[in-house]
Amino acid sequence: MGPLLLAGGGHAHLAVLAVLARRAPRAEVSLVVPDPLQIYSGMVPGWMAGHYTLDECTIDLRVLARRAGVRLVLDAVAAIDANRRRIELAGGDVLDYALLSLDLGSQTGGLGALGSSDRPLLPIRPLRGFVAHWPHLLARAVVTPRFHLVVVGAGAAGVEVACAARHAFAARAHGASVTLVASAAGLLPGHAPTVARRVETLLGERRIRFVCGAATGASGGLLLETGERIAADAIVATTGAAAPAWLRGSGLALSAAGFVAVGADHASVSHPEVFAAGDVCERDDVLLPRAGVHAVRAGPVLAHNLLARLAGEPTLRYTPRTRSLYLLATAPGHAVLSWGSWCVAGRAPWYWKDRIDRRYVRRHGSRAPGMLERTR
Ligand SMILES: Cc1cc2nc3c(=O)[nH]c(=O)nc-3n(C[C@H](O)[C@H](O)[C@H](O)COP(=O)(O)OP(=O)(O)OC[C@H]3O[C@@H](n4cnc5c(N)ncnc54)[C@H](O)[C@@H]3O)c2cc1C
Structure with a gap:
C-alpha cells in the first residue's frame, strides 16, 4: 500500500x-x-480572559507524530x-x-461583507493569527479612551469571545466596552430558545450590548441592515465557518x-x-x-x-448523538451548560468545562513552557 x-x-x-x-x-x-503547535479552541476564550497561559491551551503535534512514527511535514x-x-x-x-x-x-466566513470597514478587523480563524493579534488589540484598548470592540457573529464562539473580551477589559482597560452583533439568525442559532434567552440575560448582566442585524463594513465601524451605524475601534469576526x-x-x-x-x-x-x-x-x-x-x-x-x-476491511459509521452537551465559557469562573432545551449557568459548569478542557490537552501531551513563543 x-x-x-x-x-x-x-x-x-x-x-x-x-x-x-x-x-x-x-x-x-x-x-x-x-504549524506544529495546535491551539485548542475551547480554551482560547479562557486565555483571552487571563485564565490560561497559551502554553496551557496548546498541543505539540511534534510529540504526537514522533510517538506515532509519523513523518511531520511543516x-x-x-x-x-x-x-x-x-x-x-x-x-x-x-x-x-x-x-x-x-x-x-x-476558515472564518463572511469576511467579505465586513472587509469594507476602515477599522481593524480580526477574524477568529486561523486561531494562530487571532492569538498573535489579540494582545495588541488589548494593548490598544488599554490606552484608547472609551475603546469600543464589536464582535460580529453570535454563535457559541461569538458569545464566548464577547464575554472574555469584556472580562479582559474590566481588568485592564477601564471604560472599554463590547457590543455583540447577531445576524438575522439571532443569538446562538441551533441552540434551544431557553438557552439563548439565558445567555441574552447574562450578556446584559455583563454590560455587553447585544444587537441583531446583518452587518457590513462602513467608515468608522459597521452598518447594520436595520440602518443603525455602530462606531468601532476594532472588530472581531466570529462569523461562522467557510x-x-x-x-x-x-x-x-x-x-x-x-x-x-x-x-x-x-x-x-x-x-x-x-x-x-x-x-x-x-x-x-x-x-x-x-x-x-x-x-x-x-x-x-x-x-x-x-x-x-x-x-481492505469494511469501514464503520460515525453515529452522532442526537443531542450534545455544550459548555459555554461566559467569563472565568462562570459557564453555561446546555443540553437540548435544558440549561444551567454558574460556577459548577465552569469547573466542569475547565476540567474537561485541561484533561483533553493533557491527554494529548503537554509542552515545555514558552515553546509557543519560541516557534513564532
Ligand atoms: C473561540 C472558539 C471556541 C470554541 N469552543 C468550542 C467548544 O467549547 N466546544 C466545541 O465543541 N467547539 C468549539 N469551537 C468550535 C471548534 O473550534 C471547531 O468546531 C473545531 O476546532 C473543529 O475541529 P477540526 O478538527 O475540524 O479542526 P481544527 O481544530 O480547526 O484544526 C485544523 C487543523 O488543520 C490545520 N490546517 C489548517 N489549514 C491547513 C492547510 N491548508 N494544510 C494543512 N493543515 C492545515 C491547522 O493548523 C490545524 O492543525 C470553538 C471555536 C472557536 C473559534
Missing part, C-alpha cells in the same frame, strides 16, 4: 495519531500541518488533485498519496457550501480513498453542527476506517 497522508492536525487527527502510536500500519504515514496544503491522488503544498512540494485524510478545520477556497478545484464532491461531502463513514462520496472529519466536511445523511465535539467523537471512527481501508 502507498502512503497515507494526514492533512491538518485537528481534533479527529489527534485521535488518529493516538491510535497509530499503539498500532503501526504497514504504510508510510505523513502529517502535513503549517507546510500547508494549497491544492488537492483528487483524480491524480496528489496534494500540492504552499511551499511548492507535491506529495502523492494512496489514502488521504483531511482534518483541516475551517471551507478552504482551493477545495473547489480539487475534483472532490463538495456540499453546496463548498465543504468535502462525506458519507456516514466519513469517506468522500466521490473518492473512497479520501476521508474527511471535523469542520472541513459535511455529511450527506445528517446535518452536523461545526463543533469540536463532533470532530473529537468522529476521531476514533476515522482512525478505524483509515486502518480498515489500508487492510
Whole structure:
C-alpha cells in the first residue's frame, strides 16, 4: 500500500495519531500541518480572559507524530488533485498519496461583507493569527479612551469571545466596552430558545450590548441592515465557518457550501480513498453542527476506517448523538451548560468545562513552557 497522508492536525487527527502510536500500519504515514503547535479552541476564550497561559491551551503535534512514527511535514496544503491522488503544498512540494485524510478545520466566513470597514478587523480563524493579534488589540484598548470592540457573529464562539473580551477589559482597560452583533439568525442559532434567552440575560448582566442585524463594513465601524451605524475601534469576526477556497478545484464532491461531502463513514462520496472529519466536511445523511465535539467523537471512527481501508476491511459509521452537551465559557469562573432545551449557568459548569478542557490537552501531551513563543 502507498502512503497515507494526514492533512491538518485537528481534533479527529489527534485521535488518529493516538491510535497509530499503539498500532503501526504497514504504510508510510505523513502529517502535513503549517504549524506544529495546535491551539485548542475551547480554551482560547479562557486565555483571552487571563485564565490560561497559551502554553496551557496548546498541543505539540511534534510529540504526537514522533510517538506515532509519523513523518511531520511543516507546510500547508494549497491544492488537492483528487483524480491524480496528489496534494500540492504552499511551499511548492507535491506529495502523492494512496489514502488521504483531511482534518483541516475551517476558515472564518463572511469576511467579505465586513472587509469594507476602515477599522481593524480580526477574524477568529486561523486561531494562530487571532492569538498573535489579540494582545495588541488589548494593548490598544488599554490606552484608547472609551475603546469600543464589536464582535460580529453570535454563535457559541461569538458569545464566548464577547464575554472574555469584556472580562479582559474590566481588568485592564477601564471604560472599554463590547457590543455583540447577531445576524438575522439571532443569538446562538441551533441552540434551544431557553438557552439563548439565558445567555441574552447574562450578556446584559455583563454590560455587553447585544444587537441583531446583518452587518457590513462602513467608515468608522459597521452598518447594520436595520440602518443603525455602530462606531468601532476594532472588530472581531466570529462569523461562522467557510471551507478552504482551493477545495473547489480539487475534483472532490463538495456540499453546496463548498465543504468535502462525506458519507456516514466519513469517506468522500466521490473518492473512497479520501476521508474527511471535523469542520472541513459535511455529511450527506445528517446535518452536523461545526463543533469540536463532533470532530473529537468522529476521531476514533476515522482512525478505524483509515486502518480498515489500508487492510481492505469494511469501514464503520460515525453515529452522532442526537443531542450534545455544550459548555459555554461566559467569563472565568462562570459557564453555561446546555443540553437540548435544558440549561444551567454558574460556577459548577465552569469547573466542569475547565476540567474537561485541561484533561483533553493533557491527554494529548503537554509542552515545555514558552515553546509557543519560541516557534513564532
Ligand atoms: C473561540 C472558539 C471556541 C470554541 N469552543 C468550542 C467548544 O467549547 N466546544 C466545541 O465543541 N467547539 C468549539 N469551537 C468550535 C471548534 O473550534 C471547531 O468546531 C473545531 O476546532 C473543529 O475541529 P477540526 O478538527 O475540524 O479542526 P481544527 O481544530 O480547526 O484544526 C485544523 C487543523 O488543520 C490545520 N490546517 C489548517 N489549514 C491547513 C492547510 N491548508 N494544510 C494543512 N493543515 C492545515 C491547522 O493548523 C490545524 O492543525 C470553538 C471555536 C472557536 C473559534
